Amino acid sequence: MKKNKIEKLKEQLSPWEYYQHRLPNLKADEIKDADIFYLKNFGIYTTKQNPKNFMLRLRFDQKEMSLDTAELILDNINENTKILLTARGQLELHGFTFEEVLSLHYLFKKHGLTSCQTLTDNARAIVTDPLYDIAEDSIVHVTPLIEKMQKLFLEKKEWCGMLPRKFNTAIAANKTLITPFWGNDCYFALAKKDDTYGFHLYVGGKNTHFAQECDIFVFYEDVVALYEAVLQTYLVHGLRASRTKARLYHLIEEVGLEKFKELLQTYYPKKWQSGGKTVVHFHEPSKQWFKLKDGGWAYRYFTKFGEMTKAEFALIIDFAQKHNATVRLGIDQNLYIINLTEPNIEIDSQPHTILACAGSKYCIYSLFDTKEGAATLPIARLNRHNITVGYSGCLKGCGRHIVADIGFVGIRLNQYGKVERGVRLYMGALHSKGTFPARLIFWAVPLRKLNALIETILDIFEKSGYDSFEAFCENEINQYEEEKVAYFLLLRMKGEDVKISELDLPSHETFLALQKELFSS
Numbered sequence: 001m002k003k004n005k006i007e008k009l010k011e012q013l014s015p016w017e018y019y020q021h022r023l024p025n026l027k028a029d030e031i032k033d034a035d036i037f038y039l040k041n042f043g044i045y046t047t048k049q050n051p052k053n054f055m056l057r058l059r060f061d062q063k064e065m066s067l068d069t070a071e072l073i074l075d076n077i078n079e080n081t082k083i084l085l086t087a088r089g090q091l092e093l094h095g096f097t098f099e100e101v102l103s104l105h106y107l108f109k110k111h112g113l114t115s116c117q118t119l120t121d122n123a124r125a126i127v128t129d130p131l132y133d134i135a136e137d138s139i140v141h142v143t144p145l146i147e148k149m150q151k152l153f154l155e156k157k158e159w160c161g162m163l164p165r166k167f168n169t170a171i172a173a174n175k176t177l178i179t180p181f182w183g184n185d186c187y188f189a190l191a192k193k194d195d196t197y198g199f200h201l202y203v204g205g206k207n208t209h210f211a212q213e214c215d216i217f218v219f220y221e222d223v224v225a226l227y228e229a230v231l232q233t234y235l236v237h238g239l240r241a242s243r244t245k246a247r248l249y250h251l252i253e254e255v256g257l258e259k260f261k262e263l264l265q266t267y268y269p270k271k272w273q274s275g276g277k278t279v280v281h282f283h284e285p286s287k288q289w290f291k292l293k294d295g296g297w298a299y300r301y302f303t304k305f306g307e308m309t310k311a312e313f314a315l316i317i318d319f320a321q322k323h324n325a326t327v328r329l330g331i332d333q334n335l336y337i338i339n340l341t342e343p344n345i346e347i348d349s350q351p352h353t354i355l356a357c358a359g360s361k362y363c364i365y366s367l368f369d370t371k372e373g374a375a376t377l378p379i380a381r382l383n384r385h386n387i388t389v390g391y392s393g394c395l396k397g398c399g400r401h402i403v404a405d406i407g408f409v410g411i412r413l414n415q416y417g418k419v420e421r422g423v424r425l426y427m428g429a430l431h432s433k434g435t436f437p438a439r440l441i442f443w444a445v446p447l448r449k450l451n452a453l454i455e456t457i458l459d460i461f462e463k464s465g466y467d468s469f470e471a472f473c474e475n476e477i478n479q480y481e482e483e484k485v486a487y488f489l490l491l492r493m494k495g496e497d498v499k500i501s502e503l504d505l506p507s508h509e510t511f512l513a514l515q516k517e518l519f520s521s
């Protein structure tokens with residue numbers, strides 16, 4: 001079987017052997033392309049473009065961050081360290097030299113805080129809802145499952161860096177969630193069959209595709225064994241010829257879901273059951289307070305799209321200490337302060353409904369700062385209507401733009417007279433059901449026209465009478481061709497009082513002419 005060059009590297013030296021024998025003696029000026037791959041397996045990230053700048057990604061398999069751990073981090077970073085809360089609830093520390101990042105890795109590891117297997121070809125941190133086990137409608141405890149699932153692969157030679165590509169896992173047992181998990185390679189979604197709660201297995205999701213339901217009802221006690229079988233299936237049968245076609249999604253696309261299930265069955269000792277219904281609802285995206293099972297409260301501290309300074313992080317930890325509270329990292333780039341006795345808090349944060357990827361300050365693939373772009377959106381109006389936004393800096397889609405009501409992907413464009421920044425615009429996702437990803441409606445909207453277009457979309461939605469943007473799209477938008485939707489929005493932006501149901505699909509030239517008229521500077 002043909003193998004890509006990273007696979008050939010792994011055959012020569014496994015990442016775990018590298019960790020034991022090469023990393024302890026590695027010097028900054030010895031770092032080559034191969035080292036960049038190996039280092040990623042231990043959460044140490046740099047790029048060829050900026051080889052003196054290092055980031056450390058710390059692993060949180062949705063455990064609470066103990067206040068001791070927070071203190072440890074705070075004691076070992078400086079005022080200039082940028083703290084980034086990722087869209088998978090991981091903590092990244094940016095702005096180190098190689099020597100600094102390596103000594104931080106070893107120091108944190110000594111205190112039980114690992115950065116292992118947080119990047120590249122690994123089972124990344126297992127995510128769940130930030131209110132796992134404690135929400136009013138939490139059905140079963142997922143912590144014991146996550147601990148056992150993590151033990152299958154973490155810091156093990158046969159798993160560390162040995163999967164064909166990244167592998168994202170989610171499990172959720174709260175009826176009401178903060179964010180959807182359809183973009184995970186493997187998702188155990190709360191499900192009910194007759195009177196029994198268990199999970200439905202979804203597989204093959206990624207940032208740009210929803211996972212597929214396998215019609216497998218998994219009992220609580222079978223989750224770990226089935227998860228191990230999914231991992232084994234991917235390890236053994238995953239595609240390794242091309243890095244761009246190596247996710248679990250591609251294996252399932254190649255062999256089909258039924259064949260994938262046949263392969264899966266060979267690694268799973270029991271016969272599984274089918275049937276049941278996935279149970280999933282969502283909190284309002286700008287909600288700040290959550291009542292907990294034990295009568296206490298959780299507060300969602302909205303970060304500035306995942307970015308925090310040391311001083312801001314220290315303030316939150318200090319507050320948690322004073323109130324005997326704990327802190328959890330959310331998969332929505334926000335922090336959750338847990339166990340408050342009253343829904344009152346003396347620190348403030350600005351609610352928003354936006355998830356923004358790392359952007360150009362932290363990621364070489366981004367053409368501009370998506371977090372800065374997010375801050376310029378009409379946040380108050382989006383909040384008022386609970387309209388979620390996913391902002392990705394490139395098509396890799398870390399801002400989960402296809403799982404949001406309105407999604408953006410940053411681009412550079414030149415069709416309106418000059419080279420400038422802009423976005424592709426997506427909408428229409430049926431994200432709460434996980435049945436229909438957002439469609440690409442506009443290929444190139446200049447940033448300078450983006451808010452005018454969004455305000456137009458919001459005007460139309462407000463007049464539609466629908467309670468949710470999702471229902472509005474499902475009933476009024478998604479049945480029409482993408483270009484017709486775009487044409488309709490442009491006509492409305494121009495001030496014409498047209499109905500989409502009465503419009504004919506325009507010729508492509510007509511559409512382009514109108515787009516040019518409205519988007520030219």
Ligand code: SF4
Nearest residue numbers: 357363366393394398
């Ligand atoms: S979406 Fe693209 S630009 Fe944004 S963090 Fe992911 S890879 Fe980087």
